[in-house]
Amino acid sequence: MPLSEAVAELVHDGDTVALEGFTHLIPVAAGREIIRQRRRDLTLVRMTPDIVYDEMIGAGCARKLIFSWGGNPGVGSLHRFRDAIENAWPAPLEVEEHSHAGMANRYVAAASGLPFALLRGYSGTDLVGQSPSIRSVTCPFTGERLAAVSALAIDTTIIHAQQADRDGNVQMWGIVGIQKEAVLAARRALVTVEEVVDELSPVPGAVVLPSWAVTAVAEVPGGAHPSYAHGYSERDNGYYVSWDAISRDRERFTEWLGREVLGAGTS
Amino acid sequence: MPLSEAVAELVHDGDTVALEGFTHLIPVAAGREIIRQRRRDLTLVRMTPDIVYDEMIGAGCARKLIFSWGGNPGVGSLHRFRDAIENAWPAPLEVEEHSHAGMANRYVAAASGLPFALLRGYSGTDLVGQSPSIRSVTCPFTGERLAAVSALAIDTTIIHAQQADRDGNVQMWGIVGIQKEAVLAARRALVTVEEVVDELSPVPGAVVLPSWAVTAVAEVPGGAHPSYAHGYSERDNGYYVSWDAISRDRERFTEWLGREVLGAGTS
C-alpha cells in the first residue's frame, strides 16, 4: 500500500499515535507524510522523540507528547519541542513524561492486554507528582510498595523495518528497541519497510511480526533517514548536526518545512 | 567444569531447583547426576515435569514439586509422580500447582527482581484455593481485579543448551521456552551444553546468555536425551513410550534406576 494511502487510512486528527524507533529504524518518512496530510491534535507517543517529532511538533500536528527523553542525540536540544513547551509555539504542547523503564513497561502492559504494569521506579523523584499515569501498588505477598504505570492506549503505531514478504510478514534486526511492543500495544499498526521480498530469510537477532498482527505495510526505501536501517543504510550524523541550526529559528524552520516536507511529493 | 563437580557445588539438600526445558533441551543428564549424588528434600520447579522429574521423584530426591503440567507428552501419565502423590511412595510429595501462564509469569517476576507478577488468570478455577502463591491485586487506574502470582525464589536453575564458548557465553536456539527467565530467576545457574566452541557464531532465533549471568558450564554431549537439541539430535520418542512400562511398576523402576542411573558412571 502506498504510504500516503496508509497514513490517510490509519492516522486521524485527534488520534494517539506512536512512531517508535530507538535511534535505529525511525519511521521518519511516515512522520513527514503525517505533516503533509496536515493531521492535527495528535497525541504523540515515543520513548525518545527526536528530529521527526521535532518536525511534527513544529508543524503543529501535536496537542500532547508522551515521552521519556526528548533531545537531539549527541547534538543537544530539540528546539521545536522546547519552543512549544516554553513558548506555546506554534501551539501549546501538553506533556506527560516518564522514565524509559516506565514507558517500556507501559508498552508491555498494553501489548499484554493488562491495564497496568509494575516496576521498581520513580521512587523519590518529582516525576510522580507530574503524571497521573504513575501510581503505586502494594505487593499482596510481601507488602512492598511498587510503582504502577498505566498501559498506553494507542490508536496507531508506526515503525520502520528492513523487510516484509508479500504476505505482509515483517522482519527487523539490529537494535530492535521497543517496536514489537509498540505494534502489539496499538489498535492499528503501519510498518514501512526498506524492501518487500518474496520470502523472509531468517536473520540472527531478528524480530518477526506475523502479517495478521500488522494492519498495513508500505515499501519506503530510506524511510528511516536520517536514522538508519541496519544492513541497508548508515546513520546520517551530519543531518542531526545540521538540524540544530535549521530548527533553532522559527522562520528558518518554517521555510525548511515548506520546501522539504510540504513542498515535497509523497513518498 | 565436569558435571559431577558442578552438581556437587551448586545443588544442595533442601535447595529449590529448576531443571527447565519445554520438550526441547531438557537437562536430563544433570538430573541423573543429582540422583547419583543422592540429593534429598529438594523442591523441584518446572512448568512441564516429565521423565527426568519422574526419575528424581521415584528416586526420592524431592520433597515438593512446583509445576503446571505433569505428564509423559504424547504417552500418558508419569507413574512415579502419581505414585508419590497418590501413595506417598517412596516419600510424600507436596505439590504447588499453577497454570503455564502463571508459572511463566512467576519466572518473569523473579528474573525482573519483582516480588510478584500480574496476569489475567485463574479466575473461577479451583487452583486459586490450592496455592498460597496465587492472590489478587486491584488496578490502581481501572479498579479491575487481576491475578497476582509470587515470584519464584530459586536457588539453582539448570538448563541444557547447544553451545557455549570458552568464556562461558551460552547460545541456544530452536524452541527456547522459559530457560532464559529460569536462569535469571535463580541465584545460581548451571548450563550443560552439547559443545564448547571457540567462538559462538550467531544463529537465527538464538538466545544468548552472557557468561557473567551463568555460574557454571559443563560440556555434556547428548545431555538432553531422550529429549533433543535442535541441530544436534532428534527426540527419542521410543524412549518416552518405553518409559511408561518401566515406570509403571515400583520394582521394575527400582531395578532400572540401579542399573541405568546409580550404576552408571558420572557423565
Add this chain to the structure above:
Amino acid sequence: MTIADVTSDEMMAVTAARSLRDGAVCFVGIGKPSTAANLARRTHAPNLVLIYESGTLGAKPDRLPLSIGDGVLAETADAVIGIPEVFNYWLQAGRVDVGFLGGAQLDRYANINTTVIGSYDHAKVRLPGAGGAPEIAASCGEVLIVMNQSLRSFVERVDFVTSVGFGRGPGDRERLGLRGRGPVKVISDLGVLEPDPRTCELVLTGLHPGVRVEDVRAATGWPLRVAPDPAVTDPPTDTELTVLRELVATLESP
C-alpha cells in the same frame, strides 16, 4: 466407503476440523486438536494460523508433531518466541480466535477438570494438571472442546474446576472477568453439544452417523437436554478421510 470404516477418533477429528474457519488464529495442543487443526489446514482452511504453546507462531508442520515442542514446529514457524510472550502478548492480549481443550471430566456448563479425580488432598487419580488450559479457556475468542463421552467423563459436577466454561451459569464469565466467549461446541465421539445461549447449559445439537439420542443420554452424567431435531453429522468425505489418514500415518509413536 461406508461409515463403518470410520473410527470415532476420525469422526471427532473431522468434525473438529470443520469447525475451524479459514484464516482463524488457533491455539493448538498435541493430540486431537493438533490433528484436527492440521487436517483443516490441508482441506478447507489453508490459511489457518497455528500457535503451539511451545512458542511457535504460524507453524506449518508437514507431518503431525509428536510433541508440543517438536522441532518441525520451530522449523516451519513464522516466528519462534519465548513462553512468557506466548501467554502474555498473544493469548492474554486476545489475539487468538480459537482454542482447543480436552479433559478427564466435563460438566453441563462445560467446566473442565484436568487436575484430579477424587478429592484434591486424597487423589484417586492424579491427572497432569492445568497446563495452558485455564487461560486458553479465559482468553481465546472461542473454545472448542474435544473429548470422548461417557458417564465417567461427562459428569454432573467436576471434581475440580481446572478451566472455566460457563461456571455455574449465565453471567458467570462476565462476573469472573473472562474475556473470551467461552466454549461454543463440544465434539465427542457420539455427537455435538452446544451451549444454550440463554441458560449456558450444554444441549445435544448433533449426532454422528449411526448414533441415537439414547446412546448419548446413556453416556451423559446429567439429564441431557436435546435440540428439537439434532442434525446428523455428515460422514467424512473421501478427501477428508484420505488426508486425515495420511496425517496420522506420519506419527510413528502415540
Add this chain to the structure above:
Amino acid sequence: MTIADVTSDEMMAVTAARSLRDGAVCFVGIGKPSTAANLARRTHAPNLVLIYESGTLGAKPDRLPLSIGDGVLAETADAVIGIPEVFNYWLQAGRVDVGFLGGAQLDRYANINTTVIGSYDHAKVRLPGAGGAPEIAASCGEVLIVMNQSLRSFVERVDFVTSVGFGRGPGDRERLGLRGRGPVKVISDLGVLEPDPRTCELVLTGLHPGVRVEDVRAATGWPLRVAPDPAVTDPPTDTELTVLRELVATLESP
C-alpha cells in the same frame, strides 16, 4: 607533556575511567560515560562489560559510538535484547554494578535534575527529561556522576528531582526502597566529590592538577565541605591520553 595540554574534558574522562574496576558490568550512556568506559576497557579494564540502554549487552565498539543506538554496538555485542528486557531483567534485577549519570543540576545530596530549569509549568529551560536515569540511580550497584561544575550546575536545591542521589539525607534511599548504594563519586572538571558516609553530603575529596579549593568553592552553590587534605588527581599518563585521543578522534560529529 605538561598538564596544560590536558583539557578538562580529558581530565574528567581519565578520572572516570580510573573509577571503573575490571570485570564490572557498566550501564553506559552516550557522551562522557561512553568515552570513559571505552577508555577503561582499552587500558586497565579489558573485561569491563558495557551495557547500552539501546539493548546491547557486552558491546565492544572499536570506535566511540555516535549514538546510543549506533550500529557498531549491535555488531559487537554478546547479545542484543529488547528495551523492556534491558530495564526489567538486567537493570531492575540488580545485575548492573556501575551506572553513569550526568545532568544540568546537582545538589549537595547528589540528587540530579535533567528535566527542567525553572518551574515545571513555566519552564525557563526545558531539558530532555529522565531517560534511563531514575532507574539507573535506583538500581545500579553504585553510581558515578560526571558533570561540569559551576554555580549554575552545582546548586543548593535542584529545581526538579529527576534522579535520586541521597534524597534529603541519611536513610532516605532505604526508606524509598532504592536498592543500589547510590552515588559514590562525583567527577567534575575541577575535582572529585564523595558522599560523607555519615551525612550523605558531598565532600570535596580530590582536586585536579592546578585547581585550588577556593576555585571549587566558587563553583559550588552550597557551603562546600572539604576533606582534611584533598588528594590531587594524578595527571593522565601518556598511555591514557594517547588512547583517549585516538578514541575521540573516531568521532566525526559531536
